[in-house]
Amino acid sequence: MRKAARLIALFTATGLCLGAMVEKGSTADEKLADGEPAPRRPRERRTVQRDPFAQITVDGLLDTLTHLTAIGDHNGWRHSTSRGEEQAIAWVEERLEQMRFLHIRGLELERQHFRTYLGIEFHQTRIHLRSDGEFIEVPADAPPGDRERIDLALRFDSDGALNDSRRDPVVVEGPPVVVRSVADIDALTPSRVSGRVVFLDYRVIDRVINDRAVAIERAWRVAELQPAGIVMVTSYSNRRGLSHGSFASDLPAFTWVEVDPLPPVLLVRLEDLDVAGVEGWNDLVSLESVRLTWDVDLHSPGDSSLLMARIPGRDPSRAVILGAHIDSPNTPGAFDNGSGSAALVEVARALDRSRTVPPVDVYLVWFGSHERGVYGSAVFASANSELIDRSLAMLQMDCLGRPVDDISNSITLESWPFGRFGDDRLTWGNYLDGAVSGRGIATETVAYYGLVSDNSNFAAYDLPNANLIYMNPYDILEIHYDNHLHDPYETVELAEEVGDAYQEMAEVLLTAALETAEDDPQLRVTPLPTRRALFVGSHTEAAHMSASSFTDFGMALAWEGIDVDTLPYGSDLTAADLEDTDLVIALPIHDYPSAEGDLSLYDEAWTTAEIDLLEDWVRGGGLLVLTNSAHRLKYLNYVYEDNEDWNDVNPLAQRFGVRYAAGGLAGSTASVISSHPLVAGVPSLLLASHNEVYNGVRFTAAGSQELARIGTRPAIALVAAGSGEVLVLADLGILGAPGGEAPNLEFWRNLAEYVRNR
Numbered sequence: 001m002r003k004a005a006r007l008i009a010l011f012t013a014t015g016l017c018l019g020a021m022v023e024k025g026s027t028a029d030e031k032l033a034d035g036e037p038a039p040r041r042p043r044e045r046r047t048v049q050r051d052p053f054a055q056i057t058v059d060g061l062l063d064t065l066t067h068l069t070a071i072g073d074h075n076g077w078r079h080s081t082s083r084g085e086e087q088a089i090a091w092v093e094e095r096l097e098q099m100r101f102l103h104i105r106g107l108e109l110e111r112q113h114f115r116t117y118l119g120i121e122f123h124q125t126r127i128h129l130r131s132d133g134e135f136i137e138v139p140a141d142a143p144p145g146d147r148e149r150i151d152l153a154l155r156f157d158s159d160g161a162l163n164d165s166r167r168d169p170v171v172v173e174g175p176p177v178v179v180r181s182v183a184d185i186d187a188l189t190p191s192r193v194s195g196r197v198v199f200l201d202y203r204v205i206d207r208v209i210n211d212r213a214v215a216i217e218r219a220w221r222v223a224e225l226q227p228a229g230i231v232m233v234t235s236y237s238n239r240r241g242l243s244h245g246s247f248a249s250d251l252p253a254f255t256w257v258e259v260d261p262l263p264p265v266l267l268v269r270l271e272d273l274d275v276a277g278v279e280g281w282n283d284l285v286s287l288e289s290v291r292l293t294w295d296v297d298l299h300s301p302g303d304s305s306l307l308m309a310r311i312p313g314r315d316p317s318r319a320v321i322l323g324a325h326i327d328s329p330n331t332p333g334a335f336d337n338g339s340g341s342a343a344l345v346e347v348a349r350a351l352d353r354s355r356t357v358p359p360v361d362v363y364l365v366w367f368g369s370h371e372r373g374v375y376g377s378a379v380f381a382s383a384n385s386e387l388i389d390r391s392l393a394m395l396q397m398d399c400l401g402r403p404v405d406d407i408s409n410s411i412t413l414e415s416w417p418f419g420r421f422g423d424d425r426l427t428w429g430n431y432l433d434g435a436v437s438g439r440g441i442a443t444e445t446v447a448y449y450g451l452v453s454d455n456s457n458f459a460a461y462d463l464p465n466a467n468l469i470y471m472n473p474y475d476i477l478e479i480h481y482d483n484h485l486h487d488p489y490e491t492v493e494l495a496e497e498v499g500d501a502y503q504e505m506a507e508v509l510l511t512a513a514l515e516t517a518e519d520d521p522q523l524r525v526t527p528l529p530t531r532r533a534l535f536v537g538s539h540t541e542a543a544h545m546s547a548s549s550f551t552d553f554g555m556a557l558a559w560e561g562i563d564v565d566t567l568p569y570g571s572d573l574t575a576a577d578l579e580d581t582d583l584v585i586a587l588p589i590h591d592y593p594s595a596e597g598d599l600s601l602y603d604e605a606w607t608t609a610e611i612d613l614l615e616d617w618v619r620g621g622g623l624l625v626l627t628n629s630a631h632r633l634k635y636l637n638y639v640y641e642d643n644e645d646w647n648d649v650n651p652l653a654q655r656f657g658v659r660y661a662a663g664g665l666a667g668s669t670a671s672v673i674s675s676h677p678l679v680a681g682v683p684s685l686l687l688a689s690h691n692e693v694y695n696g697v698r699f700t701a702a703g704s705q706e707l708a709r710i711g712t713r714p715a716i717a718l719v720a721a722g723s724g725e726v727l728v729l730a731d732l733g734i735l736g737a738p739g740g741e742a743p744n745l746e747f748w749r750n751l752a753e754y755v756r757n758r
Contacts, residue, residue, distance in 0.1 A: 052514065053439070055350035056506045058499035064342040064349075066492050067091070069334050080144075080327035080371035081119035081302035088326050088341070089307045092366055095345055096309055099352035108310040114379045114569075115541065116369050117592055117632070118153060119302015120144045123295035124169050125266055127231065129276040130289040136276040140231075141267045141488075142296055143248070146255050147372055148640050150300060155262040156255075157298040169295035170264055172197070172228040176287050180204070185221055193227035197290040201281075202234045202267075203243035205253040208481040212253075219253035229263050229292040230254070233284075235270040236489050240404045245269070245487040246480055250371065264294040269488050301541075301592035304369040306376040311351060311362040313517070318360040319387060320516055321394040321463075322347065322509050323377065323454050325370030335483065335490040340397035340468075341366055343506040350510060359517040363387065367454050370398075373634055377454030378543035381461060382535075385565035388458065393428050393523055394465040395512045396455035400502050401470050401483025402494040409483070409498075411505055412444045414452050414467040416459045416551060420742055421559045421749075423525045428464035431521045435511050441504045446473045450740025451636055460547045460554025461564050464523040468508055470501050529563035531756060533583040536567045539604035539648075540587040543569075544634040547585075550735045551636075556748040557583075560756040573610040578617045583755045586614070588629040588732055589648035604645060606652050615655045619722025623755060626653055627732040628697040630664045631688075637736045639690040646697055656719050656726045657702035665696030665730055670708040670715035678718065678727070678750050679707050685715065686743040688733025696730035704728065727751075 071087050079085050093109060096102070127140035145156030154160055158170045177193055179185060180201040188198075200222060207215040222230060232252065234245030254265050270281075278284055307326075313319075324340030344364045351358065367376030377396075381388065403409045413429035429445035436443065450456075455465040471483060480486045484494055495502060535547040547554055547566050554564045567577055578584070591604040618624045628649055632640045650660055668689035672679045679685075685708050688695035696715060704717035716734070719726040729735070737743055 050354055052350040052354040052356045053507060053510060055353045056346060056503060056510060058503045060349070061342060061346050061502050061506055062492060062496055062499060064345050065334055065338050065495060068342050069332060069338045069492060079122070081116045081304045081369045082121055085304060085327045085368050089305060089366060089368065092307060092326065092341065092345060096348060099348060101355050102311055102348065102352045105357060106312045110308045111305050112308065112379065112383060113303065113305045114375065114543070115301035115592055116304050116372050116375050117300060117302070117542070118147060118150065118372065119299040119304070121165065121297045121299070123167055123297065124293050125296070126293040127266060127268060128291040129273065129278065129287050130291070131277050131287055133288070135291065138268055138276055139272045141249055142294060143250065143252050143255065143265060143267065145298065148634070152255065152258070153298055156265070156296060158264070158294045158296045160261070163299050165297050167295060169293050171291065171293050172264060173289055173291040174228040176284055176290050177227065178281060178284050179222065180281060182218065185218055188222065188225055190225050193225045195228050197229045197231060197292060198222060198227045199231050199233050199284050202232045202245055202248050205232070206243040206246060207253050208246045208478050209241060209243055215253040216256050220257045220259065223254065223257050223259040223262055227263055230265045231290070231292070232265065232267045233270050234267070234488050238404050240406060240477065244484065244489055246478070247486050249488055250486045264292050266292055266294060267488070302372070304375060306368050306380055307366045308380070309348065309364040311348065311358060311364070313358040313360040313362060315360045315517065317390060318517060319363055319391045320360060320513055321363045321365060321387070321391050322513060323365045323367060323394065323396040325368070325376060325398060325454055326366040327368055327371050332488060332491045334492045334495045335400050335402070336485040337370065337397070337399040339400035339495060339502060343397055343502070343509055346506055347509050347513060356514070358513055360392065362513045370454060373544065374451070374454050374457060375543050377457040378546060378548045379568070381457045381548045382537060382543070382546050382566040383568040385461070388461045388463050389563065389565070391463055392516050393512065394455055394458045394463050395432070395468055395509060396453050396465070397468045397505060397509060398453040399469060399485070400495060400498060400505065401485055402498050403472065404482050407472050407475060407482055409470050409472050409501070410444045411441065411501060411508065412446055412469050412471050412473050414446045414448050414469065415465065416449055416456060417447050418525050418555060418559065419447065419449070420552060420745060421555060425525060427521070427523045427525060429466045431516070431519070431523065432466065432508060432512060435515050435519065436508050439507060441507060443508070444473060456551065457548035460551045462524065462526055462554070462558035468505055470498065470505060526558040527561040529558070529561050531562045531582040532580055533557050533562050533564050533585065533755065534567060534577065534581045535564070535585045535587060536573060537569050537587045538567055538571050538573055538610070539569070539589045539606060541569050541591045541604065542632050542634070545587055545590060545629065545632070545732060549633070549636060552737065552742045552745060553735045553748040556745070556752040557755070559749070560752040562752060562755055572607070573613055575613055578613060578622070581622070582758065583623050583625065584614065584617070585625040585735070586627060586649070586652065588627055588643065589645040590629065590632065590643050591645060605648050611652050611655060614652060618656070618724035618726060621723040623725050623727065623758060625727045625729065626658065627729045627735070628660050628699070629732045630695050630697050631693070633688055633695065633733060633736070636740060637688040637733045637738045639688050639693050639695050656721050658719060658726065658728050659700050661698045661700065663698050664694050665698060665710045665713055665715060666694065667710040668694055670710050672708045674705065674707045676705065676707055676718065678754055679716070679747060680750060682746045682750065685734055685747055686737070687715065687731040688736065695733050699728060699730055701728050
């Protein structure tokens with residue numbers, strides 16, 4: 001047995017094909033009826049296709065996509081942070097468990113759980129149409145409400161109570177009223193719609209083909225008349241300028257209608273009503289009655305997760321990361337992003353069926369809660385610093401699309417380059433473009449300075465990354481509209497129409513996994529790191545208040561040869577974390593609202609042991625950046641609800657004579673008042689704000705050197721502590737920027753250079 005085990009280990013270590021060496025069909029032990037041995041049958045050799053690219057087929061991709069998008073009940077279009085999302089991850093996990101060769105090679109699967117600000121559960125979203133005395137059910141869905149404002153989102157919770165998971169459906173019934181134009185809205189009166197269900201042609205409130213404010217105003221007018229219910233009706237079109245339901249199932253105009261109570265708002269496709277004899281709008285008028293059943297619950301915080309699969313390579317010291325987001329499983333969702341999620345499964349299957357051992361470790365990651373705000377990849381990037389440090393590159397597929405008429409799509413690789421630092425090369429995209437050209441695959445490489453998808457969360461860590469998407473980067477009205485993303489028609493049937501492009505995208509993924517390490521291209525444009533910066537996010541639950549959101553600042557550090565790592569949320573700071581660290585950024589204390597507001601469930605705070613470690617480290621010569629935030633920040637410095645934990649930094653701050661106080665700074669621009677190298681050449685600094693809601697927190701710092709002020713109050717100060725220093729920021733947002741801008745770039749570069757020269 002030991003000899004056989006050694007042979008298996010030898011063959012798997014060298015990547016030899018075990019399956020091709022196994023013979024089957026031998027029947028030497030079979031006996032005839034009279035006891036004589038059966039004649040030996042000719043041996044049949046099991047053939048194995050060694051080319052993994054031959055395993056990537058349109059049929060295989062579409063079959064996997066079909067199964068992935070048909071999990072569970074037909075409730076809601078998008079299932080980000082939901083039970084449906086978990087079902088999809090479990091389905092992928094089950095598929096991977098069946099890949100025998102990968103398991104022999106040591107396939108490792110890991111789930112990483114995390115919380116989001118809001119989650120949702122669709123229990124029932126049903127519509128019954130009564131015609132000729134009989135009720136017939138048609139497929140129906142409901143929008144999930146606002147992603148950030150609980151007050152708006154609760155209008156889409158059927159019982160209006162947060163964190164209440166009881167099954168208590170709202171059921172309304174009444175005759176239909178058909179609204180197909182603005183004139184029809186003008187003709188509506190409270191008496192005309194009372195007790196009735198409004199069938200609203202979605203094109204009237206489509207916020208892509210109409211002005212957004214106009215679309216919201218029209219939806220508002222319908223809702224405030226208080227019909228028994230509202231059914232948005234979409235119809236398919238592929239002509240530019242016509243509505244095909246963009247965002248009907250995900251942030252339609254009703255999302256921002258502040259009417260209390262908001263009538264139940266559901267969604268149907270006109271094409272699905274034929275089972276009830278409705279073949280067009282005229283048939284809707286003749287319906288006897290309509291019954292809506294609506295049972296949806298919201299949660300804050302919500303629960304989500306991601307799935308990571310490690311496929312061991314010949315060289316485990318290096319890795320390639322491939323990603324996709326998997327938060328539209330029970331829906332059409334075939335493009336955004338069932339396509340990418342299924343493609344990762346097919347990459348794994350191609351390696352398994354061909355018995356291929358990749359040259360380096362390949363990590364396949366299915367990110368949850370992308371549609372709630374790229375949560376999964378932000379959590380993953382924060383939690384896997386060691387993996388990122390040894391990875392060659394990251395490629396995210398998001399996503400396939402079916403272009404509307406007169407639009408010609410291309411396979412596009414989007415990246416955020418170091419152009420602001422003098423090097424605008426798209427090294428990873430250009431490498432992949434060349435690597436796949438031999439297969440007859442053409443790609444476009446595009447630079448974009450801003451958040452595009454899950455790959456963007458890796459840019460701050462100096463990991464070459466790209467977003468793989470099928471789109472037209474130059475001639476678009478709106479990327480979702482032009483590609484049937486986030487509309488009720490992003491189905492497998494539409495994906496089949498662009499099947500050739502789908503196969504080529506999967507081959508790009510496989511090329512990234514198998515050829516990058518063999519070619520060993522020079523992908524990084526920064527110097528080898530000689531110093532280290534650590535973002536300490538131990539008590540910062542908001543995934544976006546982390547290094548991944550401060551892209552240009554992270555790039556500035558990397559440009560000076562400083563490696564960026566993160567201590568993720570939920571970890572305890574230890575002395576080992578601070579070893580060989582030259583800069584520590586203490587992220588703000590922040591946790592999501594606890595269920596029922598019970599702070600005893602969990603309430604984040606620095607421990608005395610952590611504070612002692614940081615104080616000793618600073619006084620021993622370290623540079624600590626002390627940050628705070630009056631609000632939750634998201635999407636590159638967008639300001640949301642108050643941060644109730646702003647005061648919890650003070651036990652750490654007071655060790656250095658610093659105290660944050662109640663009352664925010666009244667402004668978003670800080671004037672520099674010092675000639676210190678940290679602010680040399682910087683006239684002012686931008687803080688996070690939105691609609692005159694400011695994020696800076698007042699502070700005092702005894703004996704400090706003030707570097708910038710808003711009015712008479714410090715916004716940045718430098719405090720000496722032993723042989724070390726503490727840089728005090730009134731606002732974490734000073735390290736970030738809205739919308740991919742870089743107003744504080746010179747300050748970030750100064751800080752990185754200051755760290756390098758200390």
